[in-house]
Amino acid sequence: MNMWRHLRELLAARELLFALVRRDVLAKYKQAFMGVMWAILQPLVLMVMFTMVFSRFARVPSEGIPYTIFAYTALLPWGFFAGGIAAACGSIVGNTALITKIRMPTEVFPFSAILARGVDLAISTVVFIGMMLIYHVSPNMTMLWVVPLMLTQFLLMAGIGLLLSSMAVFYRDINFGIGMFMQMWMFASPVAYPISIVPERYLGIYMLNPMVTIMDGYRKAVLHAEVPDLERLGVVFVAASILFIFSYWFFKHQEGKFADLI
Numbered sequence: 001m002n003m004w005r006h007l008r009e010l011l012a013a014r015e016l017l018f019a020l021v022r023r024d025v026l027a028k029y030k031q032a033f034m035g036v037m038w039a040i041l042q043p044l045v046l047m048v049m050f051t052m053v054f055s056r057f058a059r060v061p062s063e064g065i066p067y068t069i070f071a072y073t074a075l076l077p078w079g080f081f082a083g084g085i086a087a088a089c090g091s092i093v094g095n096t097a098l099i100t101k102i103r104m105p106t107e108v109f110p111f112s113a114i115l116a117r118g119v120d121l122a123i124s125t126v127v128f129i130g131m132m133l134i135y136h137v138s139p140n141m142t143m144l145w146v147v148p149l150m151l152t153q154f155l156l157m158a159g160i161g162l163l164l165s166s167m168a169v170f171y172r173d174i175n176f177g178i179g180m181f182m183q184m185w186m187f188a189s190p191v192a193y194p195i196s197i198v199p200e201r202y203l204g205i206y207m208l209n210p211m212v213t214i215m216d217g218y219r220k221a222v223l224h225a226e227v228p229d230l231e232r233l234g235v236v237f238v239a240a241s242i243l244f245i246f247s248y249w250f251f252k253h254q255e256g257k258f259a260d261l262i
Helices: 003-012 014-029 039-056 067-091 093-103 106-135 142-172 172-185 200-206 210-223 230-261
Strands: none
Touching: 003 014, 003 230, 014 093, 014 106, 014 210, 039 067, 039 106, 067 106, 067 142, 067 210, 093 106, 106 142, 142 172, 142 210, 142 230
């Protein structure tokens, strides 16, 4: 597969990509009384639930940080991660009419599904900035590490999204199971709790989860003014890049069968 050729075709279709992002965002909140406020409300409700269950009842430690912002710092990128992958998973099957009638790079659909969830992330970040002011989290240079962390996360999301969206054309069960799988993945990642509570004998296996490094990196960069673990982040970035390349190849290899099966 000529990766660069396909990427150039995707870049050439950027107007279509952005049009699909706009369509997905508008369709999501169409006729919703609260509109885009749902993008703010959903992580806030989860944060309150996590605070009650994990902080008040289970007494989960939060690295010396108020649990509310400790949880919210991970819930925002996790919501983007889980929502983007779930949306990308059904993006090919959900766009049957366009795929069968219009010639285009089909990968615009999983990419647009992921980017549309990025709009929710941007809206929710406004609330997070307000929380930083309330809890006196001062801006610092280490927050710039959010950029490579988000790039690594996006590569991972795109790789998984491309792979699952193409497989879901052949196995529709994937669309039904993705929600449950993402919930299980969340509890296997340090979203509601810090890495420090994981027993040392399980850390080797636990660290195989790439979202452990990414979630911990966000907290280090934003809340603790620390540089993320660069060695682990480098490994995750390389692994995410390899997954992205393989998934792109697999997606393009299967692309010719989509119109006949959906």
